[in-house]
Amino acid sequence: MGIEALSLSEQLILTLAALILFTSFLLLAQSRIVSLIHTFAWQGALLFAATVLMASSSGRHHLFISAGLTLGLKVFFIPWQLRRLVVRLDIRREVETVGGASLIMIAAGALTLFSYYVVLPIRELSLLSTRNTIAISLAVILIGMLMIITRRKAVAQVIGFMSMENGLFFAAVVSTYGMPMVVELGVAFDVLVAAILFGIFFFQIRSGIGSLNVDHLNRLTEVDK
């Protein structure tokens, strides 16, 4: 049974899944902070479209609430908030050189392949026709983690963290028609609170070490010399 057996909306969900993975790769390669935030917003928009399609094709109407939350929080509010922070911190024009960019991309490709093999037994547990995308969501999570590891600047790391959350949310939507509503609301507000707290942390880190490059944290000493 291949892709031919699926309906058009399910094929569209698979395509959106592939595009979400692509935005993850783009996040990894993007060196300008403002375009990083825009790519993150696009990932949220694709997630929103996938959730809406899932909701309408399966008839589970509580997914529309999740989709609305995604649209409000991940497409508009968090990018807007991050952008405002970037403007206030005056790092809009800053370019972060990603060291060994092609090596990191190959690592991301390897992670995608790895997650495919990891979820092979897991996806047998799901009966949904879109269960193939579980591998994609695991790959999005792992690539978000790779982004946190490879980036130096705090803003990029926060975006990596947020895209990990996108991957988790996508996994929940495509494998089990979403989490229970209580969990979903809780996670959504956690992310919201995290976004605001990160903003405060940015200012704290910068006033503490004079830059958003977290590598400088290694050089903290207790006594002023």
Add this chain to the structure above:
Amino acid sequence: MNGWLLAIVQTLVFIGAAPFFSGWVKWSKCKLQNRRGAPPWQPYRDLKKLFGKEIVLPQNASPIFRLAPYIVFSVTAIACSVVPLVAVGLPTSALADVIVLVGLFALGRFFLSLAGMDIGTAFGGMGSSREVTISSLAEPAMLLAVFTLAMSVSSTNLSSVISTLLLRPFQLYPSFIFAAMGLVLVAMAETGRIPVDNPATHLELTMIHEAMILEYCGRHLALMEWSAMLKLMLYAVLLVNLFFPWGVAITLTPAALAFAAIIMIVKLLLLGLALAVAETGLAKMRLFRVPQLLGLAFILSLLGMLSHIILEVR
């Protein structure tokens, strides 16, 4: 017998239409930039003028320099006979699959860069080294993109790829989107279009293709230019026929062929227009950023392959 005749006619049409296609791109680019622009059939006049000129050879040119234009042109012409233009299932396309096509491109490029280095000028060597650098990065991406297609339809033969896609009901293949994007980037790099190379200038800092053929004149130059146009048309036909195969004739009846020809002309004109819009909007890249662009092409093709394995097979 009928099939062979049709294959030869198709190849000749291909070779004959290539200058018009590149003229059409130039003309629509001029219109977009508010210039008057030479008519789309200007490349024919240029070729005619070049064929009429006498040949001046550099003093230290070896026979390779003289043979290269003929080899490059004939290799590209053979490649044209392999790619289905309006009909599939022709005998010539059964002779070679897409890996042979990539090999033919590589053979032509080999002689092109040899000719660039042959006379020993600084520009020729520089152009050759740049060409080889770019194509060595573009080729894996192209092969991966093509393998993605081949995995979906279980064949590497272009003709059977297209006919299989035509006979299937419409499906949305995620992998095809990525393969198409990857192939577009490869095509831009391989045919020397704007983000990689600018075909309209002879600026010595950036030129790639022009640097290699700088010492040619007359008939040789005409053949070199013509094969560059053929290559542009080849990639255009590959893109429209592999990813938008609707309209290509499966049966060899006159009505089907005429319909296919009209659809083909419309598709190519639209693609030329899109190319002109892209070239007007984009700026040329620094040479040292081209590997990044081709890295993106490779990643796109790789993603196409991965999404085929992950999403489409179960």
